[in-house]
Amino acid sequence: MAEPVRVGVVGLGWWGHRLCQGAADGKALTVVSCYARTPQTRDAFAEELGIRAAASFDELLADADVEAVMLATPHSTHAELIERAAQCGKHVFVEKPLTLTVAEGVRAHQAALDGGIVLQVGHNRRRQPANRRIRQMIDAGELGMVHLLQGSVTVPKDQVPRPGWRSDPSESPVGGMTALAIHLVDTYRYLAGPIERVAVFSKQLWGAGRLDDITVVALEFARGPLGYLGTSIVLPRTHTITVMGTSGIAWSDDDGEHLYVQDKEASSRTLVETEPLDTIADELAEFGRVIREGGRPETGAPEALHAVAVLEAVVESDRRGGGVVDVREFGG
Amino acid sequence: MAEPVRVGVVGLGWWGHRLCQGAADGKALTVVSCYARTPQTRDAFAEELGIRAAASFDELLADADVEAVMLATPHSTHAELIERAAQCGKHVFVEKPLTLTVAEGVRAHQAALDGGIVLQVGHNRRRQPANRRIRQMIDAGELGMVHLLQGSVTVPKDQVPRPGWRSDPSESPVGGMTALAIHLVDTYRYLAGPIERVAVFSKQLWGAGRLDDITVVALEFARGPLGYLGTSIVLPRTHTITVMGTSGIAWSDDDGEHLYVQDKEASSRTLVETEPLDTIADELAEFGRVIREGGRPETGAPEALHAVAVLEAVVESDRRGGGVVDVREFGG
Numbered sequence: 001m002a003e004p005v006r007v008g009v010v011g012l013g014w015w016g017h018r019l020c021q022g023a024a025d026g027k028a029l030t031v032v033s034c035y036a037r038t039p040q041t042r043d044a045f046a047e048e049l050g051i052r053a054a055a056s057f058d059e060l061l062a063d064a065d066v067e068a069v070m071l072a073t074p075h076s077t078h079a080e081l082i083e084r085a086a087q088c089g090k091h092v093f094v095e096k097p098l099t100l101t102v103a104e105g106v107r108a109h110q111a112a113l114d115g116g117i118v119l120q121v122g123h124n125r126r127r128q129p130a131n132r133r134i135r136q137m138i139d140a141g142e143l144g145m146v147h148l149l150q151g152s153v154t155v156p157k158d159q160v161p162r163p164g165w166r167s168d169p170s171e172s173p174v175g176g177m178t179a180l181a182i183h184l185v186d187t188y189r190y191l192a193g194p195i196e197r198v199a200v201f202s203k204q205l206w207g208a209g210r211l212d213d214i215t216v217v218a219l220e221f222a223r224g225p226l227g228y229l230g231t232s233i234v235l236p237r238t239h240t241i242t243v244m245g246t247s248g249i250a251w252s253d254d255d256g257e258h259l260y261v262q263d264k265e266a267s268s269r270t271l272v273e274t275e276p277l278d279t280i281a282d283e284l285a286e287f288g289r290v291i292r293e294g295g296r297p298e299t300g301a302p303e304a305l306h307a308v309a310v311l312e313a314v315v316e317s318d319r320r321g322g323g324v325v326d327v328r329e330f331g332g
Numbered sequence: 333m334a335e336p337v338r339v340g341v342v343g344l345g346w347w348g349h350r351l352c353q354g355a356a357d358g359k360a361l362t363v364v365s366c367y368a369r370t371p372q373t374r375d376a377f378a379e380e381l382g383i384r385a386a387a388s389f390d391e392l393l394a395d396a397d398v399e400a401v402m403l404a405t406p407h408s409t410h411a412e413l414i415e416r417a418a419q420c421g422k423h424v425f426v427e428k429p430l431t432l433t434v435a436e437g438v439r440a441h442q443a444a445l446d447g448g449i450v451l452q453v454g455h456n457r458r459r460q461p462a463n464r465r466i467r468q469m470i471d472a473g474e475l476g477m478v479h480l481l482q483g484s485v486t487v488p489k490d491q492v493p494r495p496g497w498r499s500d501p502s503e504s505p506v507g508g509m510t511a512l513a514i515h516l517v518d519t520y521r522y523l524a525g526p527i528e529r530v531a532v533f534s535k536q537l538w539g540a541g542r543l544d545d546i547t548v549v550a551l552e553f554a555r556g557p558l559g560y561l562g563t564s565i566v567l568p569r570t571h572t573i574t575v576m577g578t579s580g581i582a583w584s585d586d587d588g589e590h591l592y593v594q595d596k597e598a599s600s601r602t603l604v605e606t607e608p609l610d611t612i613a614d615e616l617a618e619f620g621r622v623i624r625e626g627g628r629p630e631t632g633a634p635e636a637l638h639a640v641a642v643l644e645a646v647v648e649s650d651r652r653g654g655g656v657v658d659v660r661e662f663g664g
Contacts, residue, residue, distance in 0.1 A: 323656060
C-alpha cells in the first residue's frame with residue numbers, strides 16, 4: 001500500500017470533522033494540518049486530532065509537508081480556494097457543490113488543469129451499494145427501458161433556525177437543493193445521464209429560517225426518461241431514489257442502505273441484501289489512490305459541473321416562478 | 333337494511349364487470365339490466381349475470397324497474413349519458429374522470445341538480461384504509477404541518493398496444509393522467525385540499541401505442557404544500573403516496589394496502605396494520621345508501637370537478653411544453 005497522502009483540512013465545522021474521520025477510515029490520507037478563520041476553532045480542532053493549526057490558508061498551502069487539502073468551507077469560497085491551492089500544486093478534495101455557478105466551476109476546473117492537480121468533488125452518495133447495484137441492473141438491461149427516476153431527500157435540521165453560513169440563502173439558494181438534493185442530481189446522472197430540462201416550485205412554508213423549506217423539481221433527462229426530485233430542510237430524515245424501467249423497478253431507500261426490487265410480473269417489492277459501505281471513507285480512499293497512482297477521480301470537475309448547471313437551472317426556474325429551464329443554457 | 337337499489341350497468345368491458353361484482357359485494361345495489369353498443373356483448377353479459385339486456389340506452393332508461401345507472405363508458409360520453417339519465421330521474425354512478433373538461437362536468441352537475449338525482453363519481457382510492465388513516469393523522473396533527481405529497485401510479489398495460497377506447501388519446505389525454513393518476517389527484521385533494529398550480533413533462537418514450545407513456549407533474553396546493561405525481565402505462569404495477577409533515581411522514585403503499593409511518597425522531601419507517609377494504613364495494617354501498625336515505629355522496633360532482641380542472645390544467649401545461657398552469661383558470 002502506498003504511503004498515505006498528507007492533507008490539510010479547511011473548514012472545521014461538523015463536516016470537517018466527518019471528513020477527517022473518513023480520511024482515517026479510508027487509510028489513504030493522513031490529516032496533518034487544519035485551518036479555520038476563528039483561532040479558537042482551529043486550535044481546538046488541532047489539539048483534538050493532534051495536528052498542526054495553520055494561522056492562514058496561505059500558511060497551510062506554504063507547508064511543504066501538505067500535499068493536498070480537503071475543503072469543507074462555504075460554497076461561495078470553493079472556486080477561489082481551489083485556485084489558490086492549485087497554484088501551490090496542492091491536490092483538492094472539495095465538498096459538493098463544486099461551486100454555485102458554472103462560471104466559477106469552470107475557473108476552478110481550469111486552475112486544477114493548469115496546476116496539474118487532482119480535483120475531486122464529494123458526490124459520495126452514488127457510491128451507496130444500492131445505487132451501485134441499480135447502475136449494474138440498468139447496464140445489464142434488468143430494468144428494461146428506464147422511464148422514470150423519483151427521489152427525495154429531507155432533513156429536519158432547519159425547523160429551528162441554525163446559525164452559520166449554511167442557513168444563508170446566498171450560500172444555499174433554493175433551500176435544500178444546494179447542499180442536499182445536489183446528491184440526487186449526481187446520482188441521477190450516474191444512473192440515467194445528464195438532466196436537460198427542469199421545472200421548479202420552491203417556497204418557505206414552515207418559515208423559521210431564511211431558506212426555502214420545501215422544493216419540488218420536475219425534470220427530463222437528455223436520454224429520454226422523466227424524473228422528479230423533492231427536498232426539504234424541515235421534514236424528518238429520508239433519502240430515497242426509485243428507478244422505474246419497463247422490465248423492473250429498483251428502490252434505493254434510507255440513503256442507499258436498503259435496496260428493493262420489483263420485476264415486471266410482481267405486484268410488490270422485495271428486499272435485496274447489500275453490504276454496507278462508508279461512502280466518505282471510500283471516496284477519500286479514491287482521492288489518495290488517484291494522487292499516488294494517477295488516473296482521474298470518478299466525480300471530478302467535469303461530473304460536478306453538470307450538477308452545478310442543474311443547480312443554476314433550478315435557481316433560474318424558481319426565479320421565474322416555475323417555468324421550464326433548459327440546463328444547457330448553463331453549460332450543463 | 334333498505335331494499336337494494338335496482339341498477340342498470342352501461343359499458344360492459346372489464347370495468348363494467350368489476351362494478352357489478354362491487355355492487356353485489358356492497359349489498360346495496362341489485363344489477364337488473366345492462367347495455368353496450370354491441371349486441372353480442374350485452375347479450376353475453378346479460379346471460380352471465382342473469383339480467384336483462386336493453387337494446388338501447390333509451391330503452392334502459394325507460395325501464396321503470398331501473399332506479400339508477402352505473403356508467404363505465406368512454407370518458408367523452410359521460411356528460412351526455414348523465415344528462416339523459418338525469419332527465420329520466422335515474423341516479424348515476426359514473427367512473428372517474430367525471431368528464432374530460434370542466435364545461436362538460438358543470439353541465440352534468442347541473443343536469444343532476446335539475447333532475448333531483450344522486451350523481452356519484454368513482455374516486456374510490458381515497459377510501460383505501462391507509463389513506464383514511466393518513467387523513468386522520470393529518471387532522472389530529474400527528475404529521476405536523478404538511479409540506480410535501482409525493483405519489484406515483486404505474487401499470488404495464490400498454491407495453492403492447494391495446495385495442496379499444498382507453499388507448500385513444502382523445503379519451504386519455506396525457507397518457508396515464510386521465511384514467512390512472514386522476515386517482516392521485518382526488519386522494520391528494522382529500523388529504524391536502526385543492527391543487528392550485530401544475531407544471532408537467534409528458535411524452536412517449538416506449539412508444540408502442542398512441543398515448544404518452546410517461547408523465548411527471550410538479551404541483552402546488554392552495555393551502556401551501558408542494559407535491560408531485562408521476563404516472564406511466566408501460567411500467568410495472570405500483571401505486572404509492574407519501575405525505576410528509578414536519579412531525580412525521582406516512583406512506584400509503586401498494587394501492588393503500590400497506591401503511592408505513594415515520595415520526596420526527598426516527599430514521600426509517602414502520603409498518604402499521606390496517607384492515608383491508610374493497611373500495612369498489614364500499615363506494616357502491618354508499619351510492620345505494622344515499623339514494624335510499626338521502627344526503628350526498630363523498631365524491632359527487634363538486635369534488636370530481638376539481639379533479640377535472642386539474643386534468644385540464646395538466647393537458648394545457650403539456651400543450652405548452654411544461655409551463656406553469658393555474659388550475660383556477662379552469663374553474664378548479
